[in-house]
Amino acid sequence: MIKAMTERADELGVEILLETPVKSLIKEDGEIIDVVANDKEGDLEVYAGAVIISTGGFGDSPEFIKKHAPYEWGKDIFSYRIPGLTGDGIQMAWDAGAAYVILIMYSYMYTRFLKYLFFFINFFHKLY
């Protein structure tokens, strides 16, 4: 899928900037018109007719999880941490005025599910 999308982007003349994380969104008259990113040379501003935030989740930031989920990583939740997914896109959206919500992590549900499952297995094991 990524190959097909990259080829189509090429055909359309899309410029893909790697290792250029977006740092903030610029809002004018209620619309996001610009993003500020950062590459090896420093800051750069990219004018955008439209902005789609697709920066993934926040599982690599115990601080973000604690503040907004709110679980304690390593205590309530033991999820895999994909490097770089620190919730920065979510934060940028909030900073630009998106509605705040408490975030739910399915790994938390999974951890809880396993905890209760082991409890019941242990319980019935002792019974018989």
Ligand SMILES: Cc1cc2nc3c(=O)[nH]c(=O)nc-3n(C[C@H](O)[C@H](O)[C@H](O)COP(=O)(O)OP(=O)(O)OC[C@H]3O[C@@H](n4cnc5c(N)ncnc54)[C@H](O)[C@@H]3O)c2cc1C
């Ligand atoms: C081990 C594992 C196995 C999985 N298996 C499955 C499966 O079998 N089936 C399934 O449906 N799902 C699976 N998932 C979940 C799936 O990978 C994710 O749900 C999906 O990749 C999320 O896509 P996304 O585009 O929202 O974000 P991502 O794929 O996480 O992409 C976000 C991108 O944004 C970049 N980024 C972050 N911040 C910035 C920034 N400030 N500026 C610029 N770029 C930024 C990141 O580097 C990353 O490249 C799995 C996940 C893991 C970890």
